[in-house]
Amino acid sequence: MSGLSIKLKTPHTGEYEQPTGLFINNEWVKGVDGKTFEVINPADESIICSVHEATEKDVDIAVSAARKAFEGEWRKVTPEQRGKYLTKLADLFEANTDTLAAVESLDNGKALSMAKGDVAACAGCLRYYGGWADKIEGKVIETSHDTFNYTKKEPIGVCGQIIPWNFPLLMWAWKIGPAIAAGNVVVIKTAEQTPLSALVAANLIKEAGFPPGVINIISGFGKIAGAALSSHMDVDKIAFTGSTVVGRQIMKAAAGSNLKKVTLELGGKSPNIVFADADIENAISWVNFGIYFNHGQCCCAGSRVYVQDTIYDEFIKKFKARAEKNAVGDPFHNETFQGPQVSQLQFDRIMSYIEEGKKSGAKIETGGKRVGDKGYFIAPTIFSNVTEDMKIVQEEIFGPVCSVSKFKTKEEAIAIGNNTTYGLAAAVHTSNLNTAIEVSNALRAGTVWVNTYNALHWQLPFGGYKESGIGRELGEAALDNYTHIKTVSIRLGDALFG
Numbered sequence: 339m340s341g342l343s344i345k346l347k348t349p350h351t352g353e354y355e356q357p358t359g360l361f362i363n364n365e366w367v368k369g370v371d372g373k374t375f376e377v378i379n380p381a382d383e384s385i386i387c388s389v390h391e392a393t394e395k396d397v398d399i400a401v402s403a404a405r406k407a408f409e410g411e412w413r414k415v416t417p418e419q420r421g422k423y424l425t426k427l428a429d430l431f432e433a434n435t436d437t438l439a440a441v442e443s444l445d446n447g448k449a450l451s452m453a454k455g456d457v458a459a460c461a462g463c464l465r466y467y468g469g470w471a472d473k474i475e476g477k478v479i480e481t482s483h484d485t486f487n488y489t490k491k492e493p494i495g496v497c498g499q500i501i502p503w504n505f506p507l508l509m510w511a512w513k514i515g516p517a518i519a520a521g522n523v524v525v526i527k528t529a530e531q532t533p534l535s536a537l538v539a540a541n542l543i544k545e546a547g548f549p550p551g552v553i554n555i556i557s558g559f560g561k562i563a564g565a566a567l568s569s570h571m572d573v574d575k576i577a578f579t580g581s582t583v584v585g586r587q588i589m590k591a592a593a594g595s596n597l598k599k600v601t602l603e604l605g606g607k608s609p610n611i612v613f614a615d616a617d618i619e620n621a622i623s624w625v626n627f628g629i630y631f632n633h634g635q636c637c638c639a640g641s642r643v644y645v646q647d648t649i650y651d652e653f654i655k656k657f658k659a660r661a662e663k664n665a666v667g668d669p670f671h672n673e674t675f676q677g678p679q680v681s682q683l684q685f686d687r688i689m690s691y692i693e694e695g696k697k698s699g700a701k702i703e704t705g706g707k708r709v710g711d712k713g714y715f716i717a718p719t720i721f722s723n724v725t726e727d728m729k730i731v732q733e734e735i736f737g738p739v740c741s742v743s744k745f746k747t748k749e750e751a752i753a754i755g756n757n758t759t760y761g762l763a764a765a766v767h768t769s770n771l772n773t774a775i776e777v778s779n780a781l782r783a784g785t786v787w788v789n790t791y792n793a794l795h796w797q798l799p800f801g802g803y804k805e806s807g808i809g810r811e812l813g814e815a816a817l818d819n820y821t822h823i824k825t826v827s828i829r830l831g832d833a834l835f836g
């Protein structure tokens with residue numbers, strides 16, 4: 339791989355081999371246009387390295403490699419063998435946890451302990467879908483005595499997958515797992531902010547024994563490689579995780595090209611509702627984790643906190659104290675909970691929301707400022723004294739910033755919980771079973787957590803109502819987004835219209 343990998347160091351692993359090329363057909367190649375781009379360490383703003391950039395021509399090459407694999411050998415690979423490949427990949431993720439996690443922390447800025455959790459979840463997800471590969475079944479459907487009908491679930495074909503930077507490896511596994519289990523082939527474009535871990539994982543694809551062309555991984559920019567993938571005439575499906583703005587563009591690109599199938603996992607502004615009868619210490623821990631986990635860079639972040647009026651004052655006091663205890667700092671320090679935001683751009687976006695909140699009359703209970711003078715660190719921030727029409731209460735901030743306000747009744751909690759164009763997640767904290775079920779039923783969100791938060795698991799479907807997306811990831815449900823149903827109807831008797 340001379341010229342297409344370099345030696346890098348992380349504080350956790352020492353030296354390791356970082357691939358920098360495009361992974362197409364199980365080989366490392368340069369982009370046709372010979373372009374590269376820089377990868378930044380968000381903890382100190384230094385340049386880690388440069389990687390090769392895919393442009394339209396490379397997307398064409400990757401798509402035709404995938405097409406060739408799909409129409410050729412991959413079709414003959416048994417479901418059992420597909421399962422074995424995925425299971426092997428899961429084992430390799432576990433065996434390489436230290437390197438994968440350290441690269442993730444270096445490039446994305448998340449705390450090493452969290453990155454290790456992500457790698458474990460990748461392995462869990464890949465192994466889970468390995469288990470599904472030979473359990474994807476059709477039905478026999480009776481219509482009359484002289485007809486035999488059955489359905490088959492067939493792979494969709496070449497899947498373009500565009501992933502974001504907040505969970506670079508985990509989104510990779512969420513996308514690859516169900517697609518491959520169902521017999522598809524993929525071209526994944528990683529986020530330009532965080533290309534490194536996916537390239538390390540690409541070597542594991544080869545090691546797991548996947549045939550060439552089945553999984554192709556390219557680094558590149560959204561407007562160039564991402565747009566080329568979503569408008570490509572030979573891509574059968576596009577799966578996207580990222581902003582709602584780009585989600586709309588992806589749908590337009592699909593509509594304007596070959597009407598490829600579209601699944602979207604977009605933003606959120608999830609309500610986290612605390613009733614007076616909740617265990618307050620537990621509720622505060624979950625509210626804290628709900629917004630500050632991954633530095634607030636979660637599509638399901640609990641960014642709108644609603645607290646019943648009778649416990650509001652106590653809640654604010656204790657929540658503020660809890661948020662101030664979160665250790666913000668070097669991702670490689672053991673005690674760190676929160677690292678830097680991913681990029682200068684995201685840092686600036688979040689800081690401008692904080693300014694906007696102040697201007698609109700909201701009160702900063704804690705945080706609201708940068709931490710340190712190098713790296714994109716922002717203190718955990720709580721706004722109170724907010725009104726529903728404020729930008730900071732309506733728009734996704736994607737940083738360690740939440741708003742807290744009061745409600746009186748259950749009906750009011752449901753109404754404000756649903757007062758958003760999004761519908762990805764929501765949570766209710768209460769010790770009353772009826773309240774838990776009634777409010778969960780009434781919230782228009784794809785996932786509702788009760789007395790917990792961010793309880794994501796590969797067995798549980800995840801996705802959005804309203805403008806938070808289309809389709810589901812994870813669980814059995816994701817397989818529906820990666821299969822076509824084919825109906826076969828066989829006439830057993832004589833011709834009907836002789």
Ligand code: NAI
Nearest residue numbers: 501502528529559560564565580581584604605637734736
């Ligand atoms: P983005 O939506 O621009 O980026 C996500 C992915 O889409 C990246 O791989 C990017 O290269 C690609 N992309 C960008 N433009 C594209 C296009 N025209 N065609 C095809 N692909 C394209 O998100 P960005 O700018 O990094 O973050 C902006 C905001 O998006 C965040 O502040 C946050 O609110 C939201 N976001 C939500 C995520 C989620 O998990 N749902 C993840 C990342 C961002």
Ligand code: MG
Nearest residue numbers: 378379445531
């Ligand atoms: Mg980076």
